Amino acid sequence: MKRNKAWSLALAASLAMALAACGGEEQPASDTDSTAGNGQLDSVQELRLTTGSGIPSMDSVLADDAVSFTMLNNAGEGLYRLDQQNTPIPAMASGEPEISEDGLTYTFTLRDANWSDGSPVTAHDFVFAWQRAADSETGSTYGPYMMAGTIKNADAIAQGELDKSELGISAQDDKTLAVSLERPIPYFLSLMAFGTFYPQKEAYVAEHGDQYAMDSGKLLSNGPFVLANWEAAAMSWELEKNPEYWDAENVKLDKVEFNIVPDPGTGVNLYETGEADRAGLAGEFAMQYAEDEEVVRVLKPSVYYLQFNQEREGEPTPLANPKLRKALALSFNKQDLADVVLANGSIPADFLVPTEFTFDVNNEDFRKVNGDMMEFNAEQAKALWAEGLEEQGLTEVTLEYLSGDTELSKKIDAYMKDQMEGNLEGLTLKMSQVPFNVLLDKNEAQDYDIQSTGWGPDFQDPITFLDMFATESPQNTMSYSNEKLDALLEQADGELALKPEERWQALAEAEKIIVEEDAAIANMYQFGSMALQKPYVHDVIAHPFTGDFSYKWAYISGRE
Numbered sequence: 001m002k003r004n005k006a007w008s009l010a011l012a013a014s015l016a017m018a019l020a021a022c023g024g025e026e027q028p029a030s031d032t033d034s035t036a037g038n039g040q041l042d043s044v045q046e047l048r049l050t051t052g053s054g055i056p057s058m059d060s061v062l063a064d065d066a067v068s069f070t071m072l073n074n075a076g077e078g079l080y081r082l083d084q085q086n087t088p089i090p091a092m093a094s095g096e097p098e099i100s101e102d103g104l105t106y107t108f109t110l111r112d113a114n115w116s117d118g119s120p121v122t123a124h125d126f127v128f129a130w131q132r133a134a135d136s137e138t139g140s141t142y143g144p145y146m147m148a149g150t151i152k153n154a155d156a157i158a159q160g161e162l163d164k165s166e167l168g169i170s171a172q173d174d175k176t177l178a179v180s181l182e183r184p185i186p187y188f189l190s191l192m193a194f195g196t197f198y199p200q201k202e203a204y205v206a207e208h209g210d211q212y213a214m215d216s217g218k219l220l221s222n223g224p225f226v227l228a229n230w231e232a233a234a235m236s237w238e239l240e241k242n243p244e245y246w247d248a249e250n251v252k253l254d255k256v257e258f259n260i261v262p263d264p265g266t267g268v269n270l271y272e273t274g275e276a277d278r279a280g281l282a283g284e285f286a287m288q289y290a291e292d293e294e295v296v297r298v299l300k301p302s303v304y305y306l307q308f309n310q311e312r313e314g315e316p317t318p319l320a321n322p323k324l325r326k327a328l329a330l331s332f333n334k335q336d337l338a339d340v341v342l343a344n345g346s347i348p349a350d351f352l353v354p355t356e357f358t359f360d361v362n363n364e365d366f367r368k369v370n371g372d373m374m375e376f377n378a379e380q381a382k383a384l385w386a387e388g389l390e391e392q393g394l395t396e397v398t399l400e401y402l403s404g405d406t407e408l409s410k411k412i413d414a415y416m417k418d419q420m421e422g423n424l425e426g427l428t429l430k431m432s433q434v435p436f437n438v439l440l441d442k443n444e445a446q447d448y449d450i451q452s453t454g455w456g457p458d459f460q461d462p463i464t465f466l467d468m469f470a471t472e473s474p475q476n477t478m479s480y481s482n483e484k485l486d487a488l489l490e491q492a493d494g495e496l497a498l499k500p501e502e503r504w505q506a507l508a509e510a511e512k513i514i515v516e517e518d519a520a521i522a523n524m525y526q527f528g529s530m531a532l533q534k535p536y537v538h539d540v541i542a543h544p545f546t547g548d549f550s551y552k553w554a555y556i557s558g559r560e
Contacts, residue, residue, distance in 0.1 A: 042556045045254045047537065048277045050261035050270060054234060058227060059213040060198040061133045064141045066548055072195040073547025074239055074256075077223040079108055079126070079177075080192040082543050084553055088190045088460070092121060092199065092222070103184030103498050108177045113246040115201055116221040123171035125199035131164040132205075133196055142196040146458065150191070152180040184497035187461035193546045194459070198222075224251045224552040235260045239551065252555035271532050278537065281530040286344045294532050297345040301357040301544040302527040303465065304454035305349070306416075308520065309446055311479035317449055318397050320479075322519060323388030328450070329374050329522035330381035332419035338525050341415045342408075345528030350375050352515050353462045353507075354526045357544050361500050366462050369508035373516040374523065378423045385424045396426035402448035405433045412452065412524075443477050451478075454527070457545050462507045463492055469514050469521075480520045485513045534559070 057063045060072050073081075081091040090096065094111035113121045133143030134157045147154035152168025168180030181188065191197065201220055208218045215231040224245050230237035239256040242248065261267045264282045268289075271279035281289055289295055308319040308328070319325055334348030347355075350372035358366050389395060401417070403409045410433060417429045429450070434442065442448055457464045468475030470489050471482075488510040496503040514520050533540075536558035541550045 040557065041252060042536070042558070042560045044560070045252055045556050047253055047256045047540075047551065047554060047556065048275065049256065049258050050267045050276050050279060051258050052260070052262055052280075054232075054260055055230065055237070057213065058216075058219055058230075060195045060200065061129060061138060061140045061143060062213075063195055069195045070547035070549060071227065071239070072198065073223070073543070073549075074225045074551050075219075075221040075223045075227050075242075076195065076198045078192050078194070078198045080189055082190075082193050082541075082546055082550070084539070084541050086460075086541075086544055088193050091193075092126075093192075097189075104181050106179045106181070106188065107172075108179070110175045110177065111246060113222060114244040115204075116226050116242055116244050117204075118244055119201065120174070121199055121222050122174040123177040124174070125201050126177050126197075127169050127171050128202040128205075129198060129200035130169050131167050132200065134158060134167050135164040136160055140196070142194075146191065146194060146196045149182055150185055150188070152182050154182075183493065186497055186500065186503065187459050187463075190460040190545075195546065221245075224248070224550075225253075225256065247552075251552055253551055256551050256554075268532065271534075278531050278533045278540075281532060282344060286530050289532060290343065290530070292532065294535060295530055296533045297528060297530050298542045299345070299347065299354070299356055300456070300527045300529065300542075300548075301354040302454055302456040303349050303352060303354050304452070304524045304527065305352070306522040306524065307451050307453055307478050308480075308522070309449055309451070309478045312446055312449070318388075318392055318394065318399070319449060321388045321392055323384045323391065324397070325519040325522075326374075327381045327385035327388060327424060328420060329519045330377045330384070331423040332416055332522075332524075333376045334524060335376070337412070337415060341411060342525060345530045346525045347528060349523040349526045352511050352521070352523060353465045357457065358460050358462055360504050366504070366508070369504070370512055370515075373512065374519065381423055382425070385427070389426060394426070396428065398428040398430055399449035400432050401429045401450045401452070402432045402434070402439060402442055403452035404439055405435055409433060409452065416452070416524075446477050446479065452524075460545060462504075462511070463489070466507060466510050466514065467493070478520070480518070482513055482518055482520075485510055485518075488513075 051067065053067055055067055055071050056065050057068045058071060060076060063069055063072055077091045079091060079093040080088045083089045092110055092113055093108045095109065098107040110121065110123055115121060132138050133140045134147055134154050136158050144154065144158035148158065149155065153162050153166045156162040157164050157167055170178050172178055199222065204220050205212045211218055213219045216227040216229060219227055221227065221242055224242055225239035226242045228238045228240045236259045238258065241251055241254050245251065261270065264280055264285050267276065267279040268285055270276040308325050309317055310320040311317060334350065338346045338348050351367060351370065353366050355365060355367045401413065403413050413431055413433065417431060421427050421429060432448065443451060455465060467473060467489050469480060469485065470476065471486050488506045492503050492506050496506055515523065536556055538555050538557055539553040541553055543549060
């Protein structure tokens, strides 16, 4: 799958900001019993939340940020959705699809389901929405991005070489949808839970033209809730239970209220005074409430790391030396970074593919294959650093360290500079803290030595974290290349696509090459968040991708 780093980084950044403000998707680990609370549902099923920002778009074809995808996940639904255990399950699809022997054709039968106006959801609604997303004239970012190399002819359509009608999707009748792929995709069904693949009713979109989905009065829903009292500049809005939803009997909440509260301190105050049912914790508030019994924590599958640029302006950098890269990767204490500097539920990342993200056919976490790699070891770092400098004929090195200009970035940078310079004699880090758009430009031009960056998944498979390090990947803006890695990734996308166990081992070997053998990057932490949550709130489900959380199964018990 061809991917654009700017979009995934922006999505990861918007996720981090949204969670810092509202902590909206946390779920206590013990809060999975539907009889929790006082044993019965309260008569008032309303959840009151704060959020850090508004909704940029409710058009599933145009949405490209965490807040929009989260609202779409609750007001809309695709062929699949993630369940309470984050397993993709049939949603608009009535059951599992028929899959051709070569893995290139999926045939779905739709369940009986309605739009919020009472009209039926049909296979034609999926065809229209997908073609609209793939069409370059629409201006969708995630349409071409998610379909490239996946849905048949999507690349050629995005480049204007084929008409959108040639996209690999067709309605055989109102209830039967056929999808043709460019190649076998092991994670295809998880893609079907992503908002870009939701249906849209063609007549309704045409009726509202460029005003479609610009406010809640010009939006149809086929999900558990409908959006109410929302417009582009709204500071508050609601999700109201959708009586036309096919599974409405299992939706317990009648309403979810959202108020924009950018300042975490204000959110905590609203929580303490009983005006909000949850409040995100960040910075000093995270440390202050860390041991509070009403704190909930969640790990997100976003991993942050340093990437090492091996070529700059056509010339090798000192970081072309593997010993120097390994020394840098071993030179900082990740545990202290997570526990003391971040103090927000994040954990040390001695890995690239995050924990609690993707699982094999036996439901074993991918992390169990390689375990932890490149753990903090100051003495080993010093020895490798000295050897690397000697090989380069150097006694000291100055490296430009590129990062963002947010307060959190600056806090992390100060720690990293202290750790790395303190443990590696002769190292000077020249800090370059710039706005996000400037960082993207410098990344694209490879105008840096070390870059503090991160990645969030587009789908539920290890390869979303690994294939950006292939030699020819557009995300590889660091002149890193390993022929064995390239071969493993090609096999995982090709001949091993329908051999899950062999593919899993190939991907694990690829991760080991990137992180441990080559030290192409230095992993720092896996992002976590903390929030205060009232004990009467139950079953708000966090998701690793699609939307950050679901309210479909949430309920109130014990407030009254």
